[in-house]
Amino acid sequence: MAAVHGDAHSHGHDDHHPSGIMRWVTTTNHKDIGTMYLWFSFTMFLVGGFLAMGIRAELYQPGIQILEPELFNQFTTLHGLIMVFGAIMPAFVGFANWQVPMMIGAPDMAFARMNNWSFWLLPVAATLLVSSFFVPGGAAAGGWTFYPPLSVQGGLGVDLMIFSVHILGASSIMGSINIITTILNMRAPGMTLMKMPMFVWTWLITAYLLVLVMPVLAGTVTMLLTDRHFGTSFFNAAGGGDPVLFQHVFWFFGHPEVYIMILPAFGIVSEIIPTFSRKPLFGYSSMVYATASIAILSCVVWAHHMFTAGMPTVGQLFFMYATMLIAVPTGVKVFNWTATMWQGSMTFETPMLFSIGFIFLFVLGGFSGVICAIVPIDIQVQDTYYVIAHFHYVLVSGALFALFAGAYYWIPKWSGRMYNETLGKWHFWLSMFFFNLTFFVQHFLGLAGMPRRIPDYNLQFADFNMISSIGAFGFGLTQLLFLYIMISCIRSGEKAPQKPWDGATTLEWTHLPSPAPYHSFEKPPVVN
Amino acid sequence: MTNNNIEQKKKKIDIWKIAKAVMFAFMGIRKKSDLESDAESLTPVQVIIGGIIGAILFVLCVMLVVRLVVS
Numbered sequence: 001m002a003a004v005h006g007d008a009h010s011h012g013h014d015d016h017h018p019s020g021i022m023r024w025v026t027t028t029n030h031k032d033i034g035t036m037y038l039w040f041s042f043t044m045f046l047v048g049g050f051l052a053m054g055i056r057a058e059l060y061q062p063g064i065q066i067l068e069p070e071l072f073n074q075f076t077t078l079h080g081l082i083m084v085f086g087a088i089m090p091a092f093v094g095f096a097n098w099q100v101p102m103m104i105g106a107p108d109m110a111f112a113r114m115n116n117w118s119f120w121l122l123p124v125a126a127t128l129l130v131s132s133f134f135v136p137g138g139a140a141a142g143g144w145t146f147y148p149p150l151s152v153q154g155g156l157g158v159d160l161m162i163f164s165v166h167i168l169g170a171s172s173i174m175g176s177i178n179i180i181t182t183i184l185n186m187r188a189p190g191m192t193l194m195k196m197p198m199f200v201w202t203w204l205i206t207a208y209l210l211v212l213v214m215p216v217l218a219g220t221v222t223m224l225l226t227d228r229h230f231g232t233s234f235f236n237a238a239g240g241g242d243p244v245l246f247q248h249v250f251w252f253f254g255h256p257e258v259y260i261m262i263l264p265a266f267g268i269v270s271e272i273i274p275t276f277s278r279k280p281l282f283g284y285s286s287m288v289y290a291t292a293s294i295a296i297l298s299c300v301v302w303a304h305h306m307f308t309a310g311m312p313t314v315g316q317l318f319f320m321y322a323t324m325l326i327a328v329p330t331g332v333k334v335f336n337w338t339a340t341m342w343q344g345s346m347t348f349e350t351p352m353l354f355s356i357g358f359i360f361l362f363v364l365g366g367f368s369g370v371i372c373a374i375v376p377i378d379i380q381v382q383d384t385y386y387v388i389a390h391f392h393y394v395l396v397s398g399a400l401f402a403l404f405a406g407a408y409y410w411i412p413k414w415s416g417r418m419y420n421e422t423l424g425k426w427h428f429w430l431s432m433f434f435f436n437l438t439f440f441v442q443h444f445l446g447l448a449g450m451p452r453r454i455p456d457y458n459l460q461f462a463d464f465n466m467i468s469s470i471g472a473f474g475f476g477l478t479q480l481l482f483l484y485i486m487i488s489c490i491r492s493g494e495k496a497p498q499k500p501w502d503g504a505t506t507l508e509w510t511h512l513p514s515p516a517p518y519h520s521f522e523k524p525p526v527v528n
Numbered sequence: 529m530t531n532n533n534i535e536q537k538k539k540k541i542d543i544w545k546i547a548k549a550v551m552f553a554f555m556g557i558r559k560k561s562d563l564e565s566d567a568e569s570l571t572p573v574q575v576i577i578g579g580i581i582g583a584i585l586f587v588l589c590v591m592l593v594v595r596l597v598v599s
Contacts, residue, residue, distance in 0.1 A: 194567055285563040290556025296583045297554075317594040325590075329556030 017518070025120075028112035029518060030097045033119050035414070037094030038407075040122055042483070044086030047130065049476050051079035056438075056472035058455050059465050072455035073141035074157070078129065080144025081161065084261070085168045086126055088399050092264040093118075093175050095406055096203045098414060100179060102508035102516060103197045105188025105525045110181035111174075118174040125167040132157035132164075143453060145250060148235035148243045152227050159228070162221045169214045176207035176214075183207075188507070190527035194288070197506045198281060201288050202267030205295045209256050209263075212299070217253040220246065244309050251302035259298040261395060262362075263291060265402030266333060269355045271506065272409050273337050276352035277344030278503040283336040290329035290336075297326045307378045316375045323373035327366065334363055349501075350424030354405035357432050358398060365393025368443070383453075386446025392439045404431070404482065411486065412500045413508050416515030417493030423485045430478040437471030546570060546578040554582060 017023050017032075024036060054075045058067045067075060097115065101108055109115045132139040137155025140146060151158050183204045187196070196204075224246070226232040233239020235246045266287075274281045281287060303311060303319040311319075337359055346352070368390040372378050381387060404427070412418055441464040450461045457465065496514040508516060511525050549566045552558045558566075566575075 192567070193572070194563065283557070285558045285560060286556055289553035289558050292579065293554045293556050296579060297586075300583070300587055314591075314594050314598055317597060318590055321590050321593060322587075329554070332556035 026116070028108070028116050030101050030109045030112070030115065031414075031516065031518065031520075033109075033115050034094045034097030034099075036119050037090050037097055037122075040119070040126070041087050041089075041091035041094060044082050044090070044126060045479070047126075048079050048082035048087055049479060051075045051082065052472060053476050055079060056469040059457070060469040061466060062457055062459055062462055064456055067455060069455045070138065070141060073143075073453065074133065074139040076453050077140050077143055077146075078133070081140075081165075082126075082129060083395075084144065084257070085165070086122075086129070088261050088395065088403070089168075089172065090122055091403050092203075092206075092261070092399075093172075095199075095264065095268065095403070095410075096175075096179050099410065099508065100182055100200055100203060101186070102413075102512060102520050103200050103506050104183060104186060104191055105507050105511070105521050105527065106182060106186035107519055107521050107524075109178050110186060111178045114174050115178055118171045118178065121167050121171040125164040125171070128160045128164040128167070132160040135160065145247075145254065146221075146224070147250070148224065148227065148246050151224055152235060159225070162225050165221050166218055169218045172210050173214050176210040179203055179207040180211070188521070188524040188527050194285065195527060197267075198270035198284070198287055199264070199267035202263045202270070202291055205291050206260050206263045209260050209295050209298070213253040213256045213260075216249060217257075220249045220253065223249075244306070247306045247309055248303065251305045252299075254305065255302040256295075256298045258391075258394070259294060261399045263294065265358070265399045266291065268402045268406040268409070269337065269358055272351045272355045272405055273340050275409070275501050275503040275505075276349060276355075277341045277346050279340055279344040280505075281336070282339035282342075283332075286332055287336055290332045293329040294326060297322065297329070301326060304373055304378070307375050308382050320373055320375050324370060327370050330366055334359060334366075349408075350419070350421060350428055351405045351409035353425065353428040354401050354408065357428065358401040358405060361393055361397030361401065361435070365390055365398055368393060381446055383451055384446035385442040385450045385452060388452050389439050389442035389446060392442075396439070397435055401431070404428075407482075407486070409501070410508075411489055412496035413512070413514050413516055415490045415493065416496055416513075417489050418496045418500060419485050419489035419493055423481065427478060427481050427485060430481070431475065434471045434474035434478055438468050438475055439471070441467050441471075542569065542574070546574050547582075549575060550578040550582040553579065554586065 017029065018026060024032060027033060027036075054067060055072065058065060058072055058075075097109065100106075129139075135156045137157055139157040140151065140154055140161040141157070142150030142154060146158070146161065183196070183200055223232070223234040227234050227236060227241075233241040235241050235243045237243065270281055270287060301319055301323045303315060304323045307316055307319070348356075368386070372381060372387060372390055408419060408424055445461055445464050445468070448461065450457055450465075498513050499509040500514070501509065504510075507525060507527070508520075512520055545566065548562075549558070549570060552562070
C-alpha cells in the first residue's frame with residue numbers, strides 16, 4: 001500500500017498535458033473529462049432552471065402575463081429535455097468518470113479517447129437544443145415526451161431536437177460501453193464483483209440499461225424524422241400508422257430512463273450513509289440484488305405511463321401489478337439504508353443531510369408513484385399537477401439531492417479542499433424548505449384537477465400556484481449558493497486531508513491523497 | 529452409471545441454486561452466507577441466463593394472475 005501511495009504522490013511529475021484550453025479539448029484523462037461533464041451538467045441545470053423560473057413566473061397568478069402560450073409550451077418542453085438529458089444524466093456520467101476508476105483501483109477509463117468524444121458531443125447537442133428557440137417557429141413545444149401528432153407537425157425546432165437526442169443518445173451509449181468495459185476489465189487484483197462499492201455496482205447496471213434502451217429512443221426519433229420528412233406513416237393513423245405506437249416505444253425507453261436517473265443516485269447514497277453512520281452498508285448483497293431486480297422490472301412496466309391512451313383491461317392490470325411489484329426491491333433499499341443508520345455513530349455533515357433528505361423525500365415520491373400506478377386513480381390524476389409533483393419528488397429530491405450529496409462528499413478528493421460546512425448546511429435546509437414549498441402543494445393542485453402544461457388556469461388554483469412559484473424562485477436562488485460554495489471551495493477552501501470522513505472505506509479515500517493525482521493507480525492496489 | 533448419476537444430481541442442484549439466487553434477487557434480499565456460497569458455485573453467465581428466464585417467468589406469472597382476475 002505504501003508503494004502505491006508513494007507512486008501516487010510522484011505522479012505529479014508525469015502530468016504531461018497541454019495547458020490552457022487545449023488541455024480540455026484534447027484530454028483523455030478521466031478526471032478532466034469528469035470535471036467537464038460536471039460543469040456542463042451544472043450549466044445545463046442553470047439553463048433548465050431558468051426555463052423553470054419562466055414557467056413558474058407565468059403561473060404565479062392566473063392570466064397570461066409574461067410568456068405567450070406558444071413560448072410557454074416551448075419552455076416546458078425544453079425544461080424537461082434539458083434537465084433529463086442535459087443536466088441529470090451527464091452529471092451522473094461525470095460522477096462515474098471521476099469515481100469509477102478511483103473506486104476500483106484502475107488508472108483511467110478503458111477507452112480514454114472515446115471518453116473524450118462522448119463528452120464533446122454533449123455541447124454540440126446542447127447548442128442544437130438551446131438554439132432551437134431562435135429558429136422560425138421556435139423550439140419543440142409538444143412536451144418532453146414529444147408525442148405525435150404535435151411532434152410531427154412542429155417546425156424546424158423539432159428537427160433540431162431530434163438531432164440533439166440522437167447525439168445525446170450516441171454519447172450515452174459510448175459512455176456506457178466505456179463504463180461497462182472499465183468495471184469488468186480494470187478492477188484491482190482482489191476486487192471481485194461482490195467487493196465493488198455500491199456506486200460502481202449501480203453504475204454497472206445502469207450502463208447495461210442505457211445500452212439496452214438508448215437505441216430504442218434513437219429508433220423512435222428516427223421514425224419521427226422519417227414521418228416528418230420522408231413520407232412514412234409510422235405514427236400517422238391516416239397513413240396506416242398509429243400515434244399510440246410512438247407512446248409504447250417511447251416509454252419502453254422512458255421508464256428504464258427513470259431508473260437510469262435514479263440507480264446511480266442510490267449508489268451515491270449507499271456510499272455516504274455508511275460513511276457517516278460509521279457502519280458497513282446493511283445488506284450489501286441485498287442492495288446489489290435489489291438494484292439488478294429493479295433494472296429488470298423497469299423494462300416491463302412502461303405502459304403505466306399510458307393507461308388513458310387506450311388499452312385492454314388485461315393490459316392495464318398487467319402493468320398496474322408489475323408497477324406495484326417494483327416497489328418491493330425499492331423498499332428493500334430504503335429499509336437497508338435505515339438499518340445502516342440504526343445504532344450507528346451518526347454525524348450530520350452536508351452530504352449526510354442531503355442523503356437523509358433524499359431518503360425521506362424519495363420515499364414520498366415513490367409512494368405517490370405507487371398511487372399513480374393504480375389504474376382508476378391514474379385515470380383521474382393523469383396529466384395533472386399530481387404527476388408533476390410525483391416525478392419532481394423522484395427526480396429533484398431523488399436524483400438531484402443525491403448529486404448534491406455526492407458533490408459535497410467527493411469535492412475534498414477532487415479539489416483537495418474542504419467546502420464551507422455552514423454554507424453547505426444552509427444550502428441543504430433552504431433546498432429542503434423551498435423544494436417542498438414548490439412541489440408539495442402541487443399534489444393538492446393535481447388532486448383538485450389542474451392540468452399540466454397550461455400557461456393559464458382557473459381562479460380556484462391561484463393560491464397554491466402562488467405558493468409554488470415563491471418556492472420555485474427560492475429553490476432556484478438557493479442553487480446559486482451551491483455554485484458559490486463550490487467555487488469558493490475550489491479556489492480558497494481549507495486544505496483537505498487524505499480522508500476527511502473518518503468512516504470512509506473505499507479506495508479513493510484509503511489509497512489516494514487529496515486532491516487525487518492526475519493519474520490515480522498506475523500500479524493497481526491489492527484489495528484484501 | 530453411478531458417476532453419471534452423481535453428475536446429473538450435481539447439475540440439478542446447480543439449476544436449483546441459480547433459481548433460488550434469481551428468486552431472492554427479484555425480492556432484493558439475500559443472506560450473506562448464501563451469497564458467498566452463490567459466488568463460489570455460480571458463474572455470472574449462469575446468473576444472467578437465470579435472470580432472463582426469471583424475468584420471462586415473472587411476466588408469465590403476472591399475466592396468469594391478471595387472467596385469473598378478469599376471468
